[in-house]
Amino acid sequence: MKELILSNIHKKLGAKMVPFANYKMPIQYKSGVNEEHNTVRNSVGLFDVSHMGEIFISGERSFEYLQYISSNDVGLLSPGKVQYSYLPNENGGIVDDFLLYMISKNYYLMVINGSNIEKDLNWINKHNVYDCKVENESDNYSLFAIQGPKSISLLQQLTDTNLSDIKYYNFKIGSINHIDNIIISRTGYTGEIGFEIYVKNEDAVNLWNSLFETSIELKPIGLAARDTLRLEKGYCLYGNDISEDTSPSEAGLGWITKFNNKFINCENLEIEKKTGVERKLVGIELIEKGIARKDYIIEDENENEIGLITSGTMSPTLKIAIAMAYINLAHTKVGTEVYVNIRNKKIKANIVSIPFVK
Secondary structure (H helix, E strand, O other), rough: EEEOOHHHHHOOOOOOOEEOOOOOEEEEOOOHHHHHHHHHHHEEEEEEEEEEEEEEEOOOOOHHHHHHHOOOHHOOOOOOOEEEEEEOOOOOOOOEEEEEEEEEEEEEEEOOOHHHHHHHHHHHOOOOOOOOOOEEEEEHHHEEEEEOHHHHHHOOOOOOOOHHHHHOOOOEEEOOOOEEEEEOOOOOOOOEEEEEEEEEEEHHHHHHHHHOOOOOOOEOOOOHHHHHHHHHHHOOEOOEOOOOOOOOOOOOHHHHHHOOOOOOOOHHHHHHHOOOOOOEEEEEEOOOOOOOOOOEEEEEEOOOOEEEEEEEEEOOOOEEEEEEEEEHHHOOOOOOEEEEOHHHHHHEEEEEEEOOOO
């Protein structure tokens, strides 16, 4: 297990550290998941998500290379813009989902899931017939996410970069608390206003500490609240809601699947888009008491298996149990009544629209 650069700081703050993506990560702090969750929804919180992978790609044919290995249209990017995309595999599934940053012409940053770094590198290197330079800088960068309604006000106290000018899914390279060459990205995984900040490891402690020295109260937030926050917004988690065995059409990722350029397995994915799928990722709200967890079976009123839970929790905002699940297409209409099998008990639930929290 790797240690975060800030591991000792997290422990001093009372974090419960658990194994995740080959790191010991803070799952929650002393205040607990619900309070951390509500802090981000109502004020501002700080996540250490330095387990994520940073892969820099450059070369004269880097544009062609990225067009071929990713699902979205890289041609829509310009320097300073970010794009959500995924790596399609050859069997109709997803190798990983990621953010793609265009830093300059022929120079990109791919931010991938921490648990998939080795797998993703093997995949992209396998398809690197474009003589591009692929640099894994994951062990040299720390990544902090400042999320919540007060994030702009807090961060603006530490930087001359006009944060209000950074639009959603855009970024700038600037200074924070006199630390230079920081990527300040208007992105996040909570559905709130916020920024993701990429900093070299040698400056990570200094940056983290400076964020707690503004006039706005800031609290550290763990992975557990990150999960409840993203689930309320219906954001997919790799390994749960999307995987090597889930198609983008099933997962509702058609909006980042662009067929105006050739990419890996695009022909089969386009056929699937036209012919349709047999199941779909949907939202579920439990009517009766219980929490739907990953891999719980969903049944119809006649106890026929019709689906499977991929992610589930008790929503701190709504105070009800919510989940995402793959359901047979015939049962995916909003308002359809289904049953979640929880320890051999049929718990009544409804199909609802995503996001759960608007």
